[in-house]
Amino acid sequence: MKARHQTYQSTKAPEIYGDHWFNSEPITLREFQGQMVLLLFWDYTSPSSLRLLPLINEWFHRYAPLGAQFIGIHSPEFSFAKDPGSVSSMLKKYEIQFPVVSDNERFIANAYRISESPSIVLVDASGNVYDVAQHSFSATRIERSTQYLLRQAGFFGELPMLDSFYSEHLNDQSTSEIYTGYLHGSLGNTEGYSPEIPSMYEDPHYYVEGKFYAHGLWSASRNSIVYEGESQDGYLICTSNGADVDILVGSDKKKSLRVKIDDEQMPVELMGDDMKRDAKGNSILMTGEEQIVSVIRNQQFENHIVKFIPMNTGITFYMFSFHKEQLRKNIERPISKN
Secondary structure (H helix, E strand, C coil): CCCCEEEEEEEECCCCCCCCEECCCCCCHHHHCCCCEEEEEECCCCHHHHHHHHHHHHHHHHHHHHCCEEEEEECCCCHHHHCHHHHHHHHHHCCCCCCEEECCCCHHHHHCCCCCCCEEEEECCCCEEEEEEECCCEHHHHHHHHHHHHHHCCCCCCCCCCCHHHCCECCCCCEEEEECCCCCCCECCCCCCCCCCCEEECCCCCCCCCCEEEEEEEEECCCCEEECCCCCCCEEEEEEEEEEEEEEEECCCCEEEEEEECCEECCHHHECCCEEECCCCCEEEEECCCEEEEEEEEEEEEEEEEEEEECCCCCEEEEEEEECHHHHHHHCCCCCCC
8 A cells, every 4th residue: 555644734633532541641632732742543453553553652762752742542443442451451562651542433533534544643833733644654754754843843952863774664565454344345255245144155266365255154244254154164265465464353252263374284484473283283273352363474475375264153253464574574673762
């Protein structure tokens, strides 16, 4: 996806009124008049958002002492991600210390015309929107704009050198997602969706990139597809077009699914962080509360056909996510707090 920036002239930044605040009491933009503010619109069910969090956290530690303000705005795609406890757990996992507000009904995102996660909005010292970058953008451009707005706000000390580690476009064409629900239209089977009704599907054995395919008994809802059949009688298939593959999956209790690559057992060297090998040599993924899980961690860009075989009924699939190797290396760099 091409990087998108929108620069605004004297557009007053809408005020922030959210559902729940983390790391702070409720705050308003008016409190930061005379200071620049970086707003991060994100969603913990978005792999791109999670890959951006360490960078924003690093900027927070670099620029907050110089007068920059950071506010995270959590605008979830899925209803289960509205739970404050789940958001709080994710903030602790990523050691996020700046204020974050829940935007469960997307009132804030709509006020800023934000349609994608992650997105960044820069607000100048006069309270006007200076720049908007949605989903894919140049990290260097955002950091350079942050430094410019700090100068405009009256900071005349020494600024950190621009971080060349993030000089490439952080997300540009590095991540793609396939959403499974019928609102998204990504099912490739000729049978099509039968909304909210369990339906039988046949594997067409022909796959198009950007689609997923079902075999067996499945029920599609607005934002997910649920397995309704017997153990290992059905599966989902997609083609991976990157180095890494993650999925957003969940179930009402602890359950499991098998994963095959190119209709073979997954090689150990490709197994993601959440994959396990059972006593029979099968590649197994455990499910439970909805979360993003790591399926494939590859060392190079490769194309594969990935098959997900539920071993229990009631496993829900929300999204498949594919990433290039460069993006993964970027996010694994330790966070500097100097």
